[in-house]
Amino acid sequence: MININWEDVIKIRRSARNFQIVEIKTEQLQALKNDIRSIEVPFEHTVECRFFKAKPTKRLYFSMVSPPDNLAFLSETDVVSVSKTGFIGELAILYAQSLGIATCWYGHYKLEELEKCMPHLEKEEDLQTANMGYGYAKGEVEGRRTICITPLGYHNEKGLRMVDRITEKFISYKRKPLEELMISSQSMEFISASVKYALNLARLAPSAANSQHWRFDILNEGKKITIAMPQGYKHLKWEHPNVDIGICASHFWLGLKLQHLKPKITITREHGRAKWTFELGD
Ligand SMILES: Cc1cc2nc3c(=O)[nH]c(=O)nc-3n(C[C@H](O)[C@H](O)[C@H](O)COP(=O)(O)O)c2cc1C
Incomplete structure (x- = not known):
């Protein structure tokens, strides 16, 4: 790597x-x-x-x-x-x-x-x-x-229009807190410090219109983590929200790697959406 x-x-x-x-x-x-x-x-x-x-x-x-x-x-x-x-x-x-x-x-x-x-x-x-x-x-x-x-290319901050400044300053930087992204609030208690670190990098991922539609599920007492959008999720303007889920999964994977964890990864189609499953060994 x-x-x-x-x-x-x-x-x-x-x-x-x-x-x-x-x-x-x-x-x-x-x-x-x-x-x-x-x-x-x-x-x-x-x-x-x-x-x-x-x-x-x-x-x-x-x-x-x-x-x-x-x-x-x-x-x-x-x-x-x-x-x-x-x-x-x-x-x-x-x-x-x-x-x-x-x-x-x-x-x-x-x-x-x-x-x-x-x-x-x-x-x-x-x-x-x-x-x-x-x-x-x-x-x-x-x-x-x-x-x-x-x-x-090279960013030209000088020539930014007002609308770009507003987007970059007030929309682009905002991210949801981890608690809001968990399928079950109780699962927070099973998350190890390493997984929490990786989830915090995952939540910083970019998404179309900054919609942050990824949701994290913690299973098997913290040994299995899934990333997918909510079942039936649709965005008004963005037709391919599964792209963003993959982006988020890449941040999570990098986070786990930085914590020296080597997850087994599977990507499946479930209820019409892509689901990323990360399984951690003992
Ligand atoms: C899959 C995807 C598609 C995107 N498509 C567009 C686009 O068509 N036009 C655009 O201006 N920004 C697009 N964006 C950029 C997002 O608006 C931006 O990533 C988001 O607001 C978060 O801001 P940040 O990237 O500065 O963190 C896209 C982002 C993603 C992840």
């Missing part, structure tokens, strides 16, 4: 929505490309991280000018695959942060513009599945798609 201070990086990372229009330094981009390939995760997956260039227009990202460098996360579109994409994408995003590269998860990218920058669709009709032009589709579709993208 790449040797960086994952805890600090999790705490420092913030979504950036205003970038300097300059390319990323070659050595940084090369480090990012090489090292994210070497990140090992404890489950099988087919997620691809694909780098691409974009022109400095507002066509790709809603209301934001694209920096030259960008990264797309591709996979199949069933709930388990998109959740694994969240997990792997977040490791790449955190690693970028450790190199001083700013990012922002984007689910609502303009599909037609992405296809121009980074041709990836199997057939032209695939463009029609975008939801009012944004993202890959409302639900599951055939084949592999771009689940989310992120700009990669």
